[in-house]
Amino acid sequence: MSLYHPSRENLELAAVLHALSDPQRLRIVRELSLDPTPRPCGSFELGVTKSTSTHHFRVLREAGVIAQLEVGTSKLTSLRREDLDERFPGLLDAVLGTPVVAAV
Amino acid sequence: MSLYHPSRENLELAAVLHALSDPQRLRIVRELSLDPTPRPCGSFELGVTKSTSTHHFRVLREAGVIAQLEVGTSKLTSLRREDLDERFPGLLDAVLGTPVVAAV
DNA sequence: ACAGATGTTCGATGATCGTCGTACAATTAG
């Protein structure tokens, strides 16, 4: 049983925007952008339980924001930056280039 | 009773992304970007009832994506492009599919 | 074989969402 990942051409803007519209998921994406090394889900400091975490990673994966590779008992997570940049140029940079709070 | 509009500094990324993650609202924003002339809500061809329409315009306004000015019995709607560009550079262009600079 | 680590699955719960219809309010045109 492999994990569903939408192909690059099938990425949907509304789905991507929805995936990014949650604080926890936005945080995951930000962390991933800072250190592009694929890392297991557990290495993210979210203030939620494991099952909630699983949910958020699945939403991100099914929207095509992240890729997850099963390795042993863990899943290495990475940003699908190239696919997103190709399909929605500038979107990821705009989302990531934004400080969490307004900086004047 | 005036309409709530978040100030530029108070625009929240998650709220904006959420507002843009609905097909109807995305459509409103696209139409607004094509013709920047402020227009009443009723001039948009959405396949929903008036009350649903009211709801979508409110979500967009409260997220800071659009501005609504009461004029007579109607409300002139416009994109808050400058505020959005200042606060989240490149986001609106990316969502609208408009490159920030000419393609290479 | 056993224990630990990593993550999933399965309800469940309360909140929010998109949608509708009806009724209402306010302005404008005859």
Place this chain on the structure above:
DNA sequence: CTAATTGTACGACGATCATCGAACATCTGT
């Protein structure tokens, strides 16, 4: 004044969402 236009308010409805806990599965190390 009356009627039409423009939009809101108020429930209400099913759907989806974010979250949790408990149980389970799978791999790894000893």
